[in-house]
Amino acid sequence: MTDTPKLSHNETIKTKSRFLRGTLAEGLAEVASGAISEDDQQLIKFHGIYLQDDRDLRAERAKRKLDKAYSFMARLRVPGGVLSREQYLAMDKLSDERGNATLRLTTRQSIQFHGVIKTNLKPALRQIDNVLLDTIAACGDVNRNVMCTPNEFLSPVYAQVEQTARAISTHLLPRTFAWREVFLDGEKITAEPESEPIYGATYLPRKFKIAIAVPPQNDVDVFAHDLSYIAIIKNDEVIGYNVVAGGGMGATHGDPETHPRLAESIGYCAYDEAVAVAEAVVTVQRDYGNRANRRRARLKYTIEDRGLAWFKEQVNARLVTKLQRARAAKFADNGDRMGWHTGADGLHHLTLFIENGRVADAGDWRLKTALKRIAEQNPVSFIITANQNLIIARADADARQDIEATLAAHGVALRASVLREAAMACVALPTCALALAESERYLPSLITKLEALLSQHGLEKQPVTIRMTGCPNGCARPYIAEIGFVGRNPGRYNMHLGGAADGSRLNRIWVEDADEETILQTLSPLIAEYAKSRKIGEGFGDFVTRKQIV
């Protein structure tokens, strides 16, 4: 008898997959069903794709004894969120031709296409490949899209950070040729047996996420990821990074073994060492992460179970240059710099508010068409932020004028209220299989009510970070918001209070399973007290924490 725990089924799927191929080619060729096999549904995630169904239609279709309305969601890999205008236009076209005619900017600086039916999947990926983009490793048990404080065009410091994000993303890409072979009908590479020098044949125990921030902005929420870098700048140059590890948001209602966790400092590395540090951290997790229980398989639990000192020792043992003592660094907030900004070279950059990241047209509000026109008419670049907004970058004076006129002509406002601009919701219904409650479709109306509540107390200019998710997985990073709503049941949320405005503190549950009336009734006296007795400059999250309300 051995007491080695049984590996999870996903480990068997990976082992047997022949470097992420499984029976994907056969499953996608099968036209009788819009779905693929259950094991392939796990494998296809490594290629940035999920099988979903329209949950709005489930009950009706079940009544009529019809199969679910299946389609795929495809997610791009875009380190740092940067797209050329040609790439943006191609993605816009793709969403019309192969998806549900919307682009969904994500909390990891990427784009998701929803509603891609099976016969459209391979053509969609070919269109993505044609503009030198891909969906490789956008999901699955590998390193995901690497985020960084956006806008490499703003100054050399931001460009340096973007370079690190790209270098880490490339270094940690799976080496298998499966993506090209399965989706682009690429030729089988038979000359050499494939290998995964970093991951090995069974990849990581679970997803892995990396982010890089340029203080004082913590706009990528560095404490929420498996591994993050905080830029240390001297004489306008990034000389190195403070490194933090072991963060993560995901939890499961009623399972005390799971919980959100903030990343902790493990030291400092020189600028050129960042990629080596990423490989060292990833391989420690590869070797020691929990492969039996997927709910405890993230790096945060490996560190929690074995201790931070052990973890640092393991990482250092894999590095030629050991991590040094962390340097001083301070964050101000975790929001985006909204509106127009001018770079060192005199070019203008607009951070445009995109409510919950959904780029669409609806009635007189034609955001999607406006962005398309802007891309067609001006030599600009597009950068997705980790707060689901979009930077239209590198505009000269003429382009700036044209951008403003085009947005106005399509009914799109440049700015929203401070409350709305700082809010985020995950996708949730109708596409997310795990949603317990609405999020993207509900938060805008709740924000309108909260705006009214704050202005009753003269607080309409006070930014408060509000984040909502349709389940406890935490895709909009709600556990570090000043007010977080986590879906529990249809129309009901756990309300969390007390996150810090710079994303450096977890909030706590204040009310469980609350409907809208309870949310507003509970918040009303707290907001009134905040208006009356806050200190100068004190955020709402800091206030409820100082007053020991949470």
Ligand code: SRM
């Ligand atoms: Fe997420 C799963 C959407 C960022 C934690 N996430 C999902 C799935 C794929 C549902 C599923 O597994 O079937 C959602 C697809 C919904 C849909 O219909 O589009 C989904 N996650 C998203 C996005 C689109 C939310 C958004 O509104 O932008 C974000 C895509 C990011 C990207 O471009 O890569 C997204 N997800 C996050 C984040 C935030 C982040 O990474 O900064 C988190 C919390 C951080 C973390 O990972 O700890 C997050 N998603 C999860 C989890 C919980 C993981 C855990 O450790 O427990 C799941 C469920 C899972 O993995 O089992 C999940």
Ligand code: SF4
């Ligand atoms: Fe879906 Fe939950 Fe993520 Fe929202 S938080 S997108 S409901 S998995």
